Amino acid sequence: xxxxxxxxxxxxxxxxxxxxxxxxxxxxxxxxxxxxxxxxxxxxxxxxxxxxxxxxxxxxxxxxxxxxxxxxxxxxxxxxxxxxxxxxxxxxxxxxxxxxxxxxxxxxxxxxxxxxxxxxxxxxxxxxxxxxxxxxxxxxxxxxxxxxxxxxxxxxxxxxxxxxxxxxxxxxxxxxxxxxxxxxxxxxxxxxxxxxxxxxxxxxxxxxxxxxxxxxxxxxxxxxxxxxxxxxxxxxxxxxxxxxxxxxxxxxxxxxxxxxxxxxxxxxxxxxxxxxxxxxxxxxxxxxxxxxxxxxxxxxxxxxxxxxxxxxxxxxxxxxxxxxx
Amino acid sequence: xxxxxxxxxxxxxxxxxxxxxxxxxxxxxxxxxxxxxxxxxxxxxxxxxxxxxxxxxxxxxxxxxxxxxxxxxxxxxxxxxxxxxxxxxxxxxxxxxxxxxxxxxxxxxxxxxxxxxxxxxxxxxxxxxxxxxxxxxxxxxxxxxxxxxxxxxxxxxxxxxxxxxxxxxxxxxxxxxxxxxxxxxxxxxxxxxxxxxxxxxxxxxxxxxxxxxxxxxxxxxxxxxxxxxxxxxxxxxxxxxxxxxxxxxxxxxxxxxxxxxx
Numbered sequence: 001x002x003x004x005x006x007x008x009x010x011x012x013x014x015x016x017x018x019x020x021x022x023x024x025x026x027x028x029x030x031x032x033x034x035x036x037x038x039x040x041x042x043x044x045x046x047x048x049x050x051x052x053x054x055x056x057x058x059x060x061x062x063x064x065x066x067x068x069x070x071x072x073x074x075x076x077x078x079x080x081x082x083x084x085x086x087x088x089x090x091x092x093x094x095x096x097x098x099x100x101x102x103x104x105x106x107x108x109x110x111x112x113x114x115x116x117x118x119x120x121x122x123x124x125x126x127x128x129x130x131x132x133x134x135x136x137x138x139x140x141x142x143x144x145x146x147x148x149x150x151x152x153x154x155x156x157x158x159x160x161x162x163x164x165x166x167x168x169x170x171x172x173x174x175x176x177x178x179x180x181x182x183x184x185x186x187x188x189x190x191x192x193x194x195x196x197x198x199x200x201x202x203x204x205x206x207x208x209x210x211x212x213x214x215x216x217x218x219x220x221x222x223x224x225x226x227x228x229x230x231x232x233x234x235x236x237x238x239x240x241x242x243x244x245x246x247x248x249x250x251x252x253x254x255x256x257x258x259x260x261x262x263x264x265x266x267x268x269x270x271x272x273x274x275x276x277x278x279x280x281x282x283x284x285x286x287x288x289x290x291x292x293x294x295x296x297x298x299x300x301x302x303x304x305x306x307x308x309x310x311x312x313x314x315x316x317x318x319x320x321x322x323x324x325x
Numbered sequence: 326x327x328x329x330x331x332x333x334x335x336x337x338x339x340x341x342x343x344x345x346x347x348x349x350x351x352x353x354x355x356x357x358x359x360x361x362x363x364x365x366x367x368x369x370x371x372x373x374x375x376x377x378x379x380x381x382x383x384x385x386x387x388x389x390x391x392x393x394x395x396x397x398x399x400x401x402x403x404x405x406x407x408x409x410x411x412x413x414x415x416x417x418x419x420x421x422x423x424x425x426x427x428x429x430x431x432x433x434x435x436x437x438x439x440x441x442x443x444x445x446x447x448x449x450x451x452x453x454x455x456x457x458x459x460x461x462x463x464x465x466x467x468x469x470x471x472x473x474x475x476x477x478x479x480x481x482x483x484x485x486x487x488x489x490x491x492x493x494x495x496x497x498x499x500x501x502x503x504x505x506x507x508x509x510x511x512x513x514x515x516x517x518x519x520x521x522x523x524x525x526x527x528x529x530x531x532x533x534x535x536x537x538x539x540x541x542x543x544x545x546x547x548x549x550x551x552x553x554x555x556x557x558x559x560x561x562x563x564x565x566x567x568x569x570x571x572x573x574x575x576x577x578x579x580x581x582x583x584x585x586x587x
Contacts, residue, residue, distance in 0.1 A: 071422055073580075091428035099426055106423040110343045119339055122332040123429045151346070 001175060001207040002045040002068065007077035009038040009063050009231075037063040040077070041233045043226060047174075050201050050208040052222035052239065060231040061211045065177050068209070069099050082175055095124060098173040102183030105164055107152045113163035114148045117170060124171040131170065138166045141203075142196050158189030165196065176200075178210045182217055194220045215308050249282040251307045252292065257300035268295065277302075332429060337440040340407075344442060354443030358402070362395055362450060365517055380521030386549055387519060388458035393478065393541040394517045396451025400482055401489070401513060402444030408436055409493035416496050421582070432575045436490060455548065464549050474547045477557065480564040481540040485513060487567035488535070490575070497578045516541035536563050 012032045017025070025031075038060040045051050055061045066072040067079055070086030070093070079086055084093035107116045114135075121131035139145060142162045147155055155163065161181065169176075178197070182190040198221055201208055212218055218225060218239065225242050227235035235242055252269070256277040265271045268291050269283035283291045288306070295301065344351065369384070369391060379387050412435050415421040424434050459466065466474075489509040512535055515523075520531050520542040531537040539560040546552040 066422075069426060071425060089425065094426055094428040097426070099422065101419075101422070104419055104422070106420065108339055108343060110346045111339055115339045115342060119332070119335045120427075122328065122335040123427050125328045125428075 001047045001049075001082060002043075002209070003078070003080040004044070004064075004068070005042050005078040007038060007041045007064070007067060007079060008036065008075050009060075009067060009072065010075045011035045011037055036231050038067070038228075039231045041228070041231075042077075043233065043236055045207055045209065047207055048201070048205045049224065050197075050210065050222050052218035052225040053209055053211040053228070054218065054225055054242075055211075055228035059228045061228055062179055064228065065099070065179055065209065065211065069097055069177050070094075071099075095171055096173055097175045097177065098168040098171070099177045100164060100168045100179065100181050102161070102180035105152075105160065107160070107163055107167060109153050110151055112149045112151055113155075113167065116152075116163075116167055117148075120167055120170050126171065134170055134172070135166065138169055141199055142166060143192065156189075158185050158192070161185060161189065161193060162196075165193070169200070172204065174204070174206050176206055176208045176210075178208065178212075180212055181210070182212060182214055190214065190217065197221055249284055250288055252281045252283050252288075252295070253303075253305040253307070254279040254281070254295065254299070254301055255303040257302055260299070264299075329429070329433065333437060336438050340439045341442055351443055354402075354441075355446060358399075358443070358447045358450075361398075362447070365391060365394075369518075380519050380523070382519045382521065383462065385458050385462035386545070389455055389462060389464075389545045389548055390519050390541050391517060392451050392454030392456075392458055393481070393544050394451070394513070395454055396448055396478070397481060397485060397513060397516070397540055399444045399447030399449075399451055401485065401510070402447060403441050404437065404439070404444075405486060405489050406510070407439040407441045409489050411435070411439060412493045413496040416582075425579070431579065432490075432572065436486070459548050462549060466548065470547065470550065473552075473557070474544055477539070477544040477547050477552075477560060480560045481544055483564040484536050484539055484560075484567050485509070487564075487571040488512070490571045494571075494575050494578045497582045512537060513540065519545070536560070536567075539563060 011034070013035045014032050041060075041064060053061050053065070063072065067074050068081055068086055070081075070089045073087045082093065082096045084090060084096075086093065086097075107113055108119075117131070117135055120126075121128070126134070135148070139148060142165060144159060144162045144166070147159045147163065148166075152160060152163065165181070176197075181197075182193050185193065194217060197208065197210070200206060201221075208221075210217065210221060223239055224237065225235065225239050226233060227242060249270070251272070256279065259276045260274065260279065262271055262274055265274075265279065265281060269281045269287075272280040272282055274280075281291075292304065292306070296304070366388075369387060382390070412421075415424060415435065421435075424431050427434065464470075492509060515531065516537045520528050520538040523531065528538075532539075538556075543552060543556055543560055547557070
């Protein structure tokens, strides 16, 4: 469904030194340099696959996604999506894909989502009856109802994201590009969006490429992940293989009753941060229960929280240590 | 084609609904429009105070020009200004991506997505002023003249649109610095008076470089029965040229957008 072969994208970036002189030089003798946002990326995604796309901020995820949906022309390499060349943006191609961006919205701010949906239905040439049927079907899957008749500006972020998904899926695309669809949502809303996506994929057999900063999104949805770092694809394979090597630690946050010093935590794990009474430790998964028990026994703990470290930090620490998968 | 018509209907229905959410705004827009029209008629009346003429135009004939200006200003308040200033927002906020991914012509979308009903009364007022002033000026409107007048009004609208659209499309390069739409509003404002009221050099500029003459003066001349055939042909030619130019420029700008945006 998606074929990418030695895809590269180079941007020209103008450098500017700060201050007036810098501005002057920038205006008259602009120095540009090439930045390779994506280099030599190749992968294939089969119909119906759900693939997670990971990488730190600026790694090239969004650039790749935009090349896949035809918003950016590649500098080199080949892309085929659903048998089309995305950059031509033919109507037949556009009717098969959709792009959802967590930080941008297409719904009309002052009107209920149903109004935006009626515009989309017209643009995609979906008849009124058919549109109503599809809206009902998707609304049921997304568990939204009367929110569709309330102005978008009065919806919560979670409700808005569901409505965005509905608007993006009304034309029944067979390829979904999701760029951080759960950004900023609370845990419940994230979980609901996730289960919807899984459900949608199961029912329609759509192909999904998903980027997210929340590891939980990826673990819940994708058995295969692509990891991109500084524009290069460095992992393409099962999630398990990546998770084990990426995240052998869990993050333990403590709030203590009295201040502590770094030496106090020798032997518990890797001390990430210590700010008076707030402590962040990286503890290996296998020792987690033992370490937590010891922490509770040896310190006056007010609060304790165990998390997966954010993907960005995981990937960051991975590269700092120079262990490339 | 049916899809485009239905889309247009939904575009404008939602735009209308969106603006009705803010009743006070609508009222203020309406008041501003009445004030602006009263102001420019007052200025005109000063010029013609002692039965003087303006560039060979009588008071009534100049009022026809004023009527056409009001009409075009209404068109720009209703469609041009809201849509074309939205292009700047689309580019700045990256929502142009959504437009480009719709299976519909993107120039069609960005040019006609919004309709601001606050400009509609101004269009009506302009038409009333045109008809009233024309009859006062003793123009006899046959069917043929009326059709040509409508055509030339359309020509004026297309020229204005194309100029405005090209400037708005440059926001793809000059994202934040360029609030372009006000520039064209100023150009249109120079069409409040007959072109012959301006000095000869400006007259030439307004005919050939920035064809303000075709926005208001030429349609007025048609209505008053004093239009010259070559000017009509030139106007038609310019309208087609400007429209095709705007199309080519948009496609060029998009190529830049799609190869440079992140």
